[in-house]
Amino acid sequence: MARPKSDDKRSAILEAAARIIAAEGLGATTAAIAKEAGISNGSLFTYFNTKTDLLNQLYIETKSEMAAEAIAGIPTDSDIRDQLLHLWTNWLGWSASCPEKRRTLAQLIVSDEITPESREAAKHSMTEMARILECGRENGPMRDVPRGLFIAMANAIADAAIDYMITDPANAEKYSMSAFDAFWRMIS
Amino acid sequence: MARPKSDDKRSAILEAAARIIAAEGLGATTAAIAKEAGISNGSLFTYFNTKTDLLNQLYIETKSEMAAEAIAGIPTDSDIRDQLLHLWTNWLGWSASCPEKRRTLAQLIVSDEITPESREAAKHSMTEMARILECGRENGPMRDVPRGLFIAMANAIADAAIDYMITDPANAEKYSMSAFDAFWRMIS
Amino acid sequence: MARPKSDDKRSAILEAAARIIAAEGLGATTAAIAKEAGISNGSLFTYFNTKTDLLNQLYIETKSEMAAEAIAGIPTDSDIRDQLLHLWTNWLGWSASCPEKRRTLAQLIVSDEITPESREAAKHSMTEMARILECGRENGPMRDVPRGLFIAMANAIADAAIDYMITDPANAEKYSMSAFDAFWRMIS
Amino acid sequence: MARPKSDDKRSAILEAAARIIAAEGLGATTAAIAKEAGISNGSLFTYFNTKTDLLNQLYIETKSEMAAEAIAGIPTDSDIRDQLLHLWTNWLGWSASCPEKRRTLAQLIVSDEITPESREAAKHSMTEMARILECGRENGPMRDVPRGLFIAMANAIADAAIDYMITDPANAEKYSMSAFDAFWRMIS
DNA sequence: GATGAATGAGTATTCATTCAT
DNA sequence: AATGAATGAATACTCATTCAT
Known part of the structure; x- marks a missing residue:
């Protein structure tokens, strides 16, 4: 069966994983994650086939959650700077409020365990976010920079700021x- | 002294580690690293007390190397934009030319194994590089942004570009x- | 509870350990012990946290078993010589019939791995045995010798005899x- | 060559081994012994072919030393009780004054590493000591007990006492x- | 489904011994 | 002979995964 009964338990595992991995790195044991989630050792595997599977889903869902938060309540009628500012504030605010998810994501991003398919899936969930970001540069000096590079740069700047927001709230x-x-200076 | 410890061998281990970790992640076995370095299993431990020790030294030395390459031949008499461009080109050029070291560094940066002391040591080796970067913003719009945040942003933008340089040489x-x-737009 | 920890298995490990250690010394590998016990490598560690732990428990339980055998069926109404003879016969008989346990115990006794707590615990299980031994000297020439020294001497004489009993059944x-x-001559 | 140049160094190793093994057990490393002896790692092996060889020689020489000390200055003209008392006092005095050698010997005696040949050699060096002990029982109640068992019992009683002498000097x-x-009560 | 004991392949590190200097 | 680096077999213990209850 594709999705076992309790979706709650699935989420509990995923959140437990984020917490434990933030603290212990990707070497965290499945036993530790299960314990944190309040379930038994073996039950973890009725929700995720393998540890790698768990990691990949954690990656995808965390990224999706971030993207969803970022675009919530965008004032689509306002001018582009306002829209971008709104997006930016959502994005950085959410990230800074979930340091564990963020830290875990940082480890997942560079890990071999995450498959290209998962990376692709994550990208899809960020389409809308990327679209808005794109609007910001279409007539500016970065219009000829590849889309991916531009997104990566935005990402990078945001990341640097989030670190500071977490360290000095x-x-x-x-x-x-x-x-x-x-x-904004960079793109306009 | 009988057969003194060889600096060559130490370097060989460090370089082997960079190669293997780039390919297999931080879970790479010490045995695999030793083999790649052309030495025996046990010899690795006459040069590094523990795997963690090896990882920390790899982190420090890779960062140092990067910093040294970045500031080589800076035209100190030219105007600041020229100096920055030179630095930038060195930096990204070197990083793009050593994808393995770069990939390994990415894993080390987010790893728990790297101690605060190592991170501090790495920072020290980047003092000069940071100083030059600093000159670029002292009279510009970023003059009030914390130094560390500014450096992190520069870093982030560079990183994003390096990824692209490696993917599409x-x-x-x-x-x-x-x-x-x-x-440059960002800081001026 | 799924498949509860089995006391049988615990005993099997302990007995396997006695057999293997008798043959190979304290350097016997946990793998060899597990194999002899008919369980997997890793299972040994669900019953004993460490090899040292296993060794300590083996020490305590073997001594307890010996003490229990020694005092079985003591004729408490008979005179003291009869009681002592019964104890002595039980004791030497059991020890001689379990040369492996005895040999293993000999190694354990002189080992650093055995903690003072374990030694203390073993002493407790021999209280009754010691009490009867004590009766034998209370009015005799050894009445002023420290209790522990007296017990040690009894032990020593018995040990010497047991070696012979094993060698020449x-x-x-x-x-x-x-x-x-x-x-008896010594104490009366 | 049967005996390498420096006999001093050989002795130094043997004594270092006694000290280290007393403290760390038979698992003591050859490196630790070499260091304690003030020589290099590898030099140990120009004096002893293997660790087992070192252990065996340590066993033989310690026992010989003990035996030699025990029979020093025996008053051969006195009556047997005096002779035995002299022997006894020498023996226990020496043993109690070298707790490290004693402790090490205790480990060696039960170890698999000691070959039957070594045990035989040690017995030879105790011939004279045994001979005197023997005199004590030839007309007494133990006259029919096997010689080895009798010696073992004497040994055992002495050992028990030595423990106490060391603990409470x-x-x-x-x-x-x-x-x-x-x-004396036992044999007469 | 849930549990946690059972499994056994996998890994950092140690150490007796060898050998280049 | 002396040194200590090099070697690589050996080993306690871990952990993802399976499976009996």
């Missing part, structure tokens, strides 16, 4: 804004 | 230049 | 009796 | 004497 908003200003 | 120079232009 | 009873006579 | 003499009295 009191000034989180300031960091977010500084980064947005830099991003 | 034919257009490497173009990507490098586009990224530099974006960076 | 045909005359086992004779050796046992000679040793008892010597012991 | 202040009363060493008392323990030695108590044990002798017990021994």
Whole structure:
């Protein structure tokens, strides 16, 4: 069966995994994850066939969640700078509020365990986010830069800011804004 | 002294580790690294006390090497944009030419195995590079952004470009230049 | 509960350990012990956390078993010489009939792996045996010798005899009796 | 060559081994022994072919030393009780004064590494000691007990006392004497 | 489905011994 | 002879995965 009974349990495992991997790295044992999720050793495998499978799904779902949060409530009628600012604030705010998911994602991104298919799937869930980002450069100086490179740069700048927001939450908003200003200068 | 410890062998191990880890991740076995380095299983441990030790030294030395390459031949008399461009070109060029070291570094950066001391040591070796980068923003719009955040952003943009340079070497120079232009817009 | 931990299996491991250690010494591998016990390599560690732990428990349980055998069926109404003779015969008889346990115990006794706590625990299980031994000297010439030293001497004489009983089983009873006579002369 | 140049170094290794093994057990590494002896790793093997060889020689020489000390200055003209008492006092005194050698010997005695040949050799070096002990029983109640068993019993009683002498040196003499009295009662 | 014991392949590290210097 | 680096077999213990209950 494609999806076993309890979706709650599935989510619990995924969230437990994020927490444990944030703390212990990808070497975290499935036993530790199961324990954190409040289930038994063996039950984990009725929800995920292998550890690799669990990791891949964690990757995809975390990325999707991030993308969904980022585009929530975008004022589609406002001008592009406002839309981008809204997106940016959502994105960095969510990421900074989930340091564990973020830290885990950082490990997953560079891991061999994540298949090309998973990477592709994650990209799909970010389509809408990417589309809005794209609008920002279509008439600007970056119009000839490959789309992927441009997205990667936006990502990179955001990431740098998020690190600072997590480390020094009191000034989180300031960091977010500084980064947005830099991003805006870059594309316009 | 009988058969003194050879610096060559130490380097060979470090380079073998970079190659193997790039291919297999941090889970790469010490045996595989030793074999790639052309030494015996046990000899690895006469040069590095533990695998963690090896990983930390690999991290420090790779970062140092990168920093040293980046600042080689900087035209200190030229204007700041020229200096930055030179730095940028060195940096991205070297990184793109050593995809294995780069890939390995990406894993090490997010790993728990790397101690805060190692991270600090790596920072030290990048002082000069950071200093030059700093000159670029002292009178510009980013003058009030924290130094570390600014450096992280530069890093992030470079990284994004390097990925592209590695994936599509034919257009490497173009990507490098586009990224530099974006960076320059960001800081000026 | 799924497949509860089996006490039989625990005992099987302990007995396998006694057999293997008797043959190969304390350097015996956990793999060899597991194989002899008919379980897998890893299962040994669901019953004992470490090899040291296994060794300590083996020590304690073997000593307890010996003590229990020694005092079985003591004729508490008979005079003290009869009681001692019964104890002595039980004790030497059991020890001589389990040369493997005995040989293993000899190694364990001098090993660093055995903790003071284990030694203390073993002493407790021999309380009753020691009490009867004690009765034998309370009015005799050894009345002022420290209790522990007296017990150690009894032990030592018995041990010497047991070695002979094992080596030359045909005359086992004779050796046992000679040793008892010597012991009796010593204390009366 | 049967005996390499420096006999001093050979002895130094043997004594270092006794000290280290007393502290760390038979698992003590040859490297640790070499270091304690003040020589290099590899040099140990110009004096002893293998670790087993070292252990066997340590066994033989320690036993010989003990035997030699035990019979030093025996008053051959005195009556047998005096002779035995002298022997006993020498023996226990020496053993109690070298707790490391004693402890090491205890481990060696039960070890598989010691060959039957070594055990035989050790017995030879104790011939004279055994001869004197023998005199003590030839007309007594133990006259029909096998010689080896009798010796083992003497040994065992002495051993028990030595333990106490080491643990509580202040009363060493008392323990030695108590044990002798017990021994004398046993044989006469 | 849930549980946790059973499995056994896998791995860092150690150490007796050898050998180049 | 002396040194200590090099060797590689050996081993306790781990952990993803399976399976009996």
